[in-house]
Amino acid sequence: MTNTLLDNQKIESETPKPRLWMPEQVLFTPAALAEPWGQKIKQRVESLNLPIQELSANRITGIRGETERETYNVAKRTLAVVNAPPSAFKLSPIPPSADWQFHLAEGCPAHCQYCYLAGSLQGPPIIRVFANLPQILDNLKSFERPKEETSFEVSCYTDPLGIEHLTGSLAECIRYFGTRSDGYLRWVSKFDAVEQLLDLPHNNHTRCRISVNAESVSGRFEGGTAPVKSRLQALRKLALPRSQGGGEYPVGLVIAPIMLLDDWELHYTRLFDLISEAINFECDLTFELISHRFTPGSKEVLQTWYPSSKLDMNEETRSTKRNKFGGTKYVYDTDTMKKLRRFFESEIQRRYPFARILYWT
């Protein structure tokens, strides 16, 4: 028996079964129910015995509570199946992650206290999934550059794996990109239920990434997500060859948001040790490194969602950066950035000489 097989058996017996998010209510709009993909989602939701409400109009109402916190609580427990609006068919670029972004859903069931969605999505943080997925996928062809790799990111407004048991939409995207010659899919998650993805015909056109952080960040600030160790075991399964029960996907690690904790070198060295335990074989592996940042808008929303959070969002200790639309974001100062970057890049080069670092930001 090979070492990897022995490792797999040991890891399987030690890894807890993924915990799946179950919404307290599932709303369907009439337009979503008219879509074959909407009906498939309905069958999945029915098989899980979740309470379904068929709405009489295509607008979602009645989610607001008396306080912002109450609205947050109701919204984060609600799944709404709707059609993506016409604006979803006009894609935007998303550097440095990919050429284009598209969306199979908006909103996420987890409760990360730094969540970047706070600055990008408006209104109650309900989880909306799109019933017109086949049309969304069909539209992507027109954005591919012929005879040139064109990448599409599907995790900008949701965690696609966190809702996959309810939708099957991520698997459908992977199947679709497996048939393309120039289009490549990228997704990232903080969840771990990857079993249903392992046998898909991905044709190396999907890069599966898992987002990880030091235990002291994850344990304090990433409510409702899978433990980092379980995420890493999920990544291991995705990367392992098919002959060893894996999915043989190109994979990646997104270390984000990197925070200047007390003893940060120690905490992040422990994270690298965990990564080395899980990914102890050569594979097609990339790293993306994202330092913590926030905007005035995201800070305001996050403070209403998580009023007792201990997350450091003190503008006075940060540098200001302007984005291309004139907005402000708060980042670590240049010296801190250089120090952090040097550490992460040298650890990765030393431990995973076969991996590629895609960017630091």
Ligand code: SF4
């Ligand atoms: Fe936000 Fe990602 Fe956390 Fe979901 S998993 S709450 S999208 S940061």
